[in-house]
Amino acid sequence: MDAVTRRLIKELRDYQRDPNPQVVELSPTSDDNLLAWRAVIAGQEGTIYEGGRFDLDIVVPNSYPMQPPTIKFIGRVCHPNVHFKTGEICLDLLKSAWSPAWTLQSACVAIGVLLTSPEPDSPLNCDAANLLRCGDMRGYNSLVRMYTQLYAVPSTAAIMSSTS
Amino acid sequence: MTTPCRFYALGTCHRRDCSFLHDRQSMDKAVCAYYQKGQCRFGNYCALQHVKAGSGSVTSKSHSSQTSQASTSRPSPVESSPTTGSSRKPATVPSAGNRRTFIPSSAALGLGAASIVVRGGETLVESRESVAGEKKPHGEEIPLETSLCGLSLSAGRKGDVRQEQPSAGGFGVEADAVSGFRSSQPWPSDYPQEQSEDDDDAEESKLPMRPSYSNIAKVGVPAMGSSVPSANPDDSVVKVDDTPLCPFAMQGICRFGDEKCRYRHGLTCPVCLKQCLDPDGSAEEHEAHMILCHSRMEQKERVNEDIDCVVCMESVQTKSDSRYGLLNCDHCVCLSCIRQWRSNQGMDTSKSCPICRTITHFVTPSSVWPRTLDEKMAIIEEYKLKLSTIDCKHFDFGQGTCPFGTSCFYRHVGHDGVAEEIKLRKVIGQEDDLRIVNTPKLADFLELYENRR
Numbered sequence: 001m002d003a004v005t006r007r008l009i010k011e012l013r014d015y016q017r018d019p020n021p022q023v024v025e026l027s028p029t030s031d032d033n034l035l036a037w038r039a040v041i042a043g044q045e046g047t048i049y050e051g052g053r054f055d056l057d058i059v060v061p062n063s064y065p066m067q068p069p070t071i072k073f074i075g076r077v078c079h080p081n082v083h084f085k086t087g088e089i090c091l092d093l094l095k096s097a098w099s100p101a102w103t104l105q106s107a108c109v110a111i112g113v114l115l116t117s118p119e120p121d122s123p124l125n126c127d128a129a130n131l132l133r134c135g136d137m138r139g140y141n142s143l144v145r146m147y148t149q150l151y152a153v154p155s156t157a158a159i160m161s162s163t164s
Numbered sequence: 165m166t167t168p169c170r171f172y173a174l175g176t177c178h179r180r181d182c183s184f185l186h187d188r189q190s191m192d193k194a195v196c197a198y199y200q201k202g203q204c205r206f207g208n209y210c211a212l213q214h215v216k217a218g219s220g221s222v223t224s225k226s227h228s229s230q231t232s233q234a235s236t237s238r239p240s241p242v243e244s245s246p247t248t249g250s251s252r253k254p255a256t257v258p259s260a261g262n263r264r265t266f267i268p269s270s271a272a273l274g275l276g277a278a279s280i281v282v283r284g285g286e287t288l289v290e291s292r293e294s295v296a297g298e299k300k301p302h303g304e305e306i307p308l309e310t311s312l313c314g315l316s317l318s319a320g321r322k323g324d325v326r327q328e329q330p331s332a333g334g335f336g337v338e339a340d341a342v343s344g345f346r347s348s349q350p351w352p353s354d355y356p357q358e359q360s361e362d363d364d365d366a367e368e369s370k371l372p373m374r375p376s377y378s379n380i381a382k383v384g385v386p387a388m389g390s391s392v393p394s395a396n397p398d399d400s401v402v403k404v405d406d407t408p409l410c411p412f413a414m415q416g417i418c419r420f421g422d423e424k425c426r427y428r429h430g431l432t433c434p435v436c437l438k439q440c441l442d443p444d445g446s447a448e449e450h451e452a453h454m455i456l457c458h459s460r461m462e463q464k465e466r467v468n469e470d471i472d473c474v475v476c477m478e479s480v481q482t483k484s485d486s487r488y489g490l491l492n493c494d495h496c497v498c499l500s501c502i503r504q505w506r507s508n509q510g511m512d513t514s515k516s517c518p519i520c521r522t523i524t525h526f527v528t529p530s531s532v533w534p535r536t537l538d539e540k541m542a543i544i545e546e547y548k549l550k551l552s553t554i555d556c557k558h559f560d561f562g563q564g565t566c567p568f569g570t571s572c573f574y575r576h577v578g579h580d581g582v583a584e585e586i587k588l589r590k591v592i593g594q595e596d597d598l599r600i601v602n603t604p605k606l607a608d609f610l611e612l613y614e615n616r617r
Contacts, residue, residue: 003476010477065475066508100475100505101518 004064008034011103022112023105024053035060037069037104041112043152048144049115052152056111057087058104068098071107078147080118080129089114090124173211202561202579413439433457471533474518475501480533487529490540493522499529526573548573559584 008028015026025040037058043049055074061067071094073087081090093102093110102110123129131140149156169184171177177186196212198204204214410427412418416438422429431441431450435457441450471488473480473496480486480498489502495517497505506527508514516523528547534540556574558566562584566572576584589601 006478007476066504096512099513099516099518099521100501 004060004062005034007065008060008104011105014103015105020105020109023108026105026108035062035064039071039104039108041108043148044112044116047116048141049148049152052148053154054115054152056108060104065100065102068094068102069104069107070094071111076147076151077115078125078128078144079115080120080123080125080132081114083124084127088124090119090122175211203555409440409442435461471496473498473501475505487531488533490528490530490534490543491517491522491524493517493520493524495519496533499527502527 012027015023019026022041022044023039024042025038027038028034029036029038037060039056039058041054041056043052043054054077057072057074059070061069072089073082075087076084077087078084082088083090089111091111091114093107118128118132120129120132128140128143131143167184169177169182169186172182172184172186177184195215196204196210199210199212199214200217204210407428409430410418410425413422413425413427413429418425418427418429418439420426428443430439431443432439433441433450433453435454441453471480472478473483475497476483478498480488480496483498483500485498485500487499489497489499491497491502497518502518505518506514513521515525528544530543530547532543534543551573552575554574555561556566556572556576558564558568559572559574559576562576562578566574566576570586570588578584591599591601593599
């Protein structure tokens with residue numbers, strides 16, 4: 001068993017023993033491949049992402065934990081630092097600021113925190129970032145709430161997909 | 165079967181079915197590659213030939229070839245005359261016994277020293293202070309008396325070497341056989357062969373022959389007579405103050421036991437239960453050792469404490485390489501993990517602690533996890549001290565340049581043993597601030613130029 005596998009098994013066990021409330025789900029997609037994970041984070045209560053469940057696709061490199069995992073959103077998320085179409089996340093933690101002390105769980109928590117503290121100066125979603133930069137908080141909040149309702153809240157998302 | 169067996173050359177290959185060449189002549193030709201680079205740490209005791217790179221000449225290295233010679237006397241370098249030096253074979257026939265012997269220090273063992281000086285055709289064999297004790301390492305299992313034999317012969321050669329030959333008694337046949345072998349060597353006939361005969365003696369000394377008392381008496385080595393009374397096994401353990409304790413017993417296992425071991429066995433330390441207390445040592449020394457033992461035991465117990473590496477999340481002690489890497493902060497990482505992380509070029513933060521991002525410029529390996537700052541500092545200092553005895557490979561004895569400069573932990577010493585001259589350009593600024601200016605390099609200016617454009 002190589003170092004990556006040992007560490008990932010340990011991380012999985014740690015998550016199952018003591019899950020962070022924000023990370024609803026975190027597990028490998030299949031028993032065969034420990035390098036592909038799926039996570040679900042919940043939008044924090046009291047924020048514009050409240051009620052949403054956001055799926056994350058995690059690809060762990062073989063050199064983990066020396067190299068960061070690749071994490072992206074699966075569904076559509078309206079956020080200045082998330083690409084609207086691909087779900088790519090712009091977060092320094094997942095690139096240059098990675099440290100092997102981070103875990104998959106803590107990275108997911110960090111992404112959850114990123115949702116509520118956007119950084120509009122390095123945007124992937126220019127429309128959302130421009131609203132923020134102009135100070136149009138009302139417009140930004142309602143836009144995010146709408147997309148959260150449309151794509152991330154399970155009940156409405158099911159209705160939307162059935163009607164469309 | 166063309167590649168010579170290196171282990172045979174060292175006398176340690178016992179395989180009959182060895183797939184490498186077992187050839188005495190090939191052993192002559194085995195050249196020490198380390199010496200050619202200038203770094204053979206075995207010096208005169210090297211089993212291989214010391215030949216300078218590019219030239220065929222053998223340097224003034226006398227093989228302290230055989231068991232008895234190596235253990236009882238330490239020949240000083242042979243000064244060969246320039247006329248014979250370039251053409252002849254090396255002075256010794258590196259026989260099967262030409263093995264690298266573990267000799268801590270001939271002085272420490274209280275051994276006698278015989279120097280052999282060869283100038284032109286005439287030979288002088290001087291025997292210096294004779295044996296104080298015949299202690300020998302465990303690697304060789306030569307009876308004590310044979311080492312006496314070798315000594316007696318070498319010491320007896322003061323006058324005439326050939327005349328001493330008969331005193332070796334029944335060794336004549338053996339000597340003839342070897343001289344027959346030697347006659348096939350392309351040496352000049354006038355080349356003095358005393359060195360080789362030493363080897364003959366050495367080979368003979370492997371035989372379970374015991375020299376008579378008269379032999380030793382004839383040789384007339386007074387010191388030897390007093391310190392080594394006889395070849396009687398009962399007296400073989402000679403109590404001499406400066407002989408070292410048996411290193412194996414000090415580690416806890418000596419397969420010879422207290423009675424048969426040539427070395428002195430110390431008293432058993434009540435703490436570590438190893439025979440490492442010098443019987444002749446003072447009570448203070450014993451006390452100091454026991455205190456040291458206690459602290460070591462404590463460290464070992466602490467090892468059992470379960471500290472997980474923050475990178476691999478495993479207990480460092482359970483890993484195959486159970487060493488910690490000490491950082492500037494107090495976070496625990498295992499050495500292999502932190503080294504892997506620090507070699508990670510793509511990350512901006514690789515030189516910092518994975519947890520707190522404290523920059524650490526060097527990681528100190530440690531087998532124990534220090535509990536206090538003082539302990540940590542002691543470990544770091546010890547590590548630096550150890551590194552300062554190792555030659556810097558970048559500096560390369562003055563031929564290269566070390567990118568770490570004056571901050572390098574390794575030793576910067578040239579071939580001549582002179583330490584590197586440190587040239588620092590210091591600049592005092594307007595506000596009396598002292599700055600150290602690096603040696604300017606062309607690349608710096610090019611970079612500056614590129615940036616301006």
